[in-house]
Structure formats: C-alpha cells, structure tokens
Amino acid sequence: MKEFDYIIIGGGCAGLSLAYELEIHDKLKNKTLAIIEPRGEYKRDKTWSFWKVFSHNFDDCVKKNWINFTINTPNETKYVDCQSTPYQTIDSGRFYEKILSKLKLNKNIQFFKNIDEVDKSDSIIFNSVPNFRNNQGKLWQHFYGVEIETDKDFFDDEIFNLMDFACDQRNRVHFFYTLPFTKRNALVETTWISELNNENLEDYEDQIDNYLGNDLNIRNCKINFKENGAIPLFRQEPINNSKEIFIGSAGGMTRLSTGYTFLNIQDQSRYIRENIENIRKAKPYKIHKKYDFLDKILLRVLKNNSSDMGNIFLKVFNTKPKTAINFLSNKSDLSEDIKVILKMPKWKFVKEII
Numbered sequence: 001m002k003e004f005d006y007i008i009i010g011g012g013c014a015g016l017s018l019a020y021e022l023e024i025h026d027k028l029k030n031k032t033l034a035i036i037e038p039r040g041e042y043k044r045d046k047t048w049s050f051w052k053v054f055s056h057n058f059d060d061c062v063k064k065n066w067i068n069f070t071i072n073t074p075n076e077t078k079y080v081d082c083q084s085t086p087y088q089t090i091d092s093g094r095f096y097e098k099i100l101s102k103l104k105l106n107k108n109i110q111f112f113k114n115i116d117e118v119d120k121s122d123s124i125i126f127n128s129v130p131n132f133r134n135n136q137g138k139l140w141q142h143f144y145g146v147e148i149e150t151d152k153d154f155f156d157d158e159i160f161n162l163m164d165f166a167c168d169q170r171n172r173v174h175f176f177y178t179l180p181f182t183k184r185n186a187l188v189e190t191t192w193i194s195e196l197n198n199e200n201l202e203d204y205e206d207q208i209d210n211y212l213g214n215d216l217n218i219r220n221c222k223i224n225f226k227e228n229g230a231i232p233l234f235r236q237e238p239i240n241n242s243k244e245i246f247i248g249s250a251g252g253m254t255r256l257s258t259g260y261t262f263l264n265i266q267d268q269s270r271y272i273r274e275n276i277e278n279i280r281k282a283k284p285y286k287i288h289k290k291y292d293f294l295d296k297i298l299l300r301v302l303k304n305n306s307s308d309m310g311n312i313f314l315k316v317f318n319t320k321p322k323t324a325i326n327f328l329s330n331k332s333d334l335s336e337d338i339k340v341i342l343k344m345p346k347w348k349f350v351k352e353i354i
C-alpha cells in the first residue's frame, strides 16, 4: 500500500479547500497527498452563502453578490445595507470544478474511495468526516430549498431576504430565506431550528409550495435545483487519543448560532497551510471561545422562547450593520460584542446564564 505525507479524509468543502490552499502555496511540490472521498462524481449539491468579511480563494465561483438585505417579522421589516461586506453565494459545482482541475495537474495528489487503500501509519491525517454521536436533545438547523425559475420578471435581484419570520412557527424557530439571483431565478429555503425529533416539521415541500403561492404570490415556476441538509448546532465530541486533525464541520468550524461554516473553513485552511511544517505541534485552529459561550446562551434562550427569535435577530441588526455582521461572522472586537449584547433582552439571557 502506498504511503503519503498527508491524508485528507473527506473531499468536501473543507477537504478540498485545504488541498487547494496547500497546492496554490506550493506546499505539495515535494510532499504527497491522498484525498479519500467515496462519492462517484462531483456535482452541485450545496449553495454556500456568507458575508465577505475577508478575501478568500473562490471569488470566481461566486454566483451573486448583494449589498442589501431584509429581515422581517410579522410586525416589522428591517432594511440593512452591507456594502462594505457584501453577501456572497458560492455555487458548489463551480467550486468543485475549479479545485479538481487545479489538483489534477499535480502528480503528488491522488484520490481514493476508501481509507483502507492507503497506508496511513506515518501520515499526517486531516479528517473532515463528521461523527455527531450523543446528539439527543441537541439543536440542528435543518432546511430544504428550491431554486426556481419564473416565467416572467418577478424578483428584485438587488436585495435578498435573510430571514422571514412571518410564517408558521409551530413552537419552534422557523423562517424562510430567499436569494434572488436574477429577476426570474431565486433560491427559496424553509429553515427550522429544532431537535430534529419531530417529523411533522419535515413537510418541507408543502411549506415551500405554500410560501411560494400564498406569501410570494408565485403561481407558475419551474424547479431547477433542490438542496436540503441539517447543520448541527453543537460540537462533535473529541475522540480520545486521536492524532487526526479534524477540519470543517467535524473540526468545529460551524458557528453555533447561525450554521455559517464556509468562511471559517477558509480561515482554518489558511492557518493549517501557514503552520503545515509544524502542524502536529501547532495549536488546533478554533472559533474564538467567546462565540461558543454566547451562542450556547442564545441557543438556550431560543429553546425556551422560540417565538421571540425573529425579534432577537432584528435586535442584533439594531446596531450598525458592520457591527452585527462582524459579530455573526466571528470577526467582532470587544466593543462590537458589547454593542450587540446590550441589544439583547437582558432578563431572558441572564436567566439562561443562571
């Protein structure tokens, strides 16, 4: 069996981002890399969106940028300008194609379907395969989305809707999310935060039909793409004595209050590349502890006050847009943290801390 300097288990977002980062910085000129990925073919399977709070390697995979968005509850609509940190959507199909065509030029990089096909005894292993055991009672962000095409101009593609809470909540947190790519083409998602133990919440197609027909007033449209998923809003338990370095969702790169992961994966990849010569001894890259602390309190508030969630997110944006976006993208400084915290309903948060 062949030996490799590095092995990446899981060639998804984190595995490929890391391989690409190493490759473009010439870290694989004299080193070998095996990527273990069981999927038969790469095609578009996800739509990754985020506020661009720092530059990344994938601007050419961006499907659309927006500099304005709305959040709405049944009583209020908030318009937010995010000119300095545009919201971007990356098409995973373009992302896979760009990375794979680059990696295949380097003979030191090989793909395998199964880890048993390589000798892993002396390799440095980066593992992105999630293993979320003991998840009873934990919260997930679960969603289903469709990319639709209408037969006439319908959407204002200059502005997207981050969260529409003016919908059936069923004692959980529920909102719709709409990304208009053109006047006739948009991704519309129904998103829940729940323990994922109630199948009644999973009538996603009816929820979307209802929203398209009754809320957006779209009678005729074609569905060009579907995506669904569940993002754990909790951390994977550490695996005892493991020498593997966990990356991506498995490596704690998901922001617990929002599910945003893509840009954290890019930060983690850059950190690993900068420290690759000494990576076994380097401190593991982590999202700053303050965000895990605050997010866990927020999730507890949310569990006990699900109907208030729309108002709580609106309050986050009662600060300057840049402050709120930096906070949600884990790039805020102490003064920005304080500004966001001061907008929160204090008694509910204090109760959960106690």
Ligand SMILES: Cc1cc2nc3c(=O)[nH]c(=O)nc-3n(C[C@H](O)[C@H](O)[C@H](O)COP(=O)(O)OP(=O)(O)OC[C@H]3O[C@@H](n4cnc5c(N)ncnc54)[C@H](O)[C@@H]3O)c2cc1C
Pocket: 009, 010, 011, 012, 013, 014, 015, 036, 037, 038, 039, 045, 046, 047, 048, 049, 050, 128, 129, 130, 227, 228, 229, 230, 231, 247, 248, 249, 250, 259, 260, 261, 262, 263, 265
């Ligand atoms: C539908 C969807 C939409 C999302 N949208 C956003 C978004 O808009 N913004 C954002 O920031 N985050 C988003 N996320 C969260 C996060 O960015 C993604 O989940 C991202 O793909 C995580 O990257 P990853 O590499 O950790 O996991 P994945 O991309 O899932 O990669 C894991 C890889 O491991 C492979 N694998 C599985 N089992 C094995 C095995 N036994 N051996 C080897 N390989 C294996 C899988 O085939 C896969 O390729 C979304 C998640 C989902 C599911």
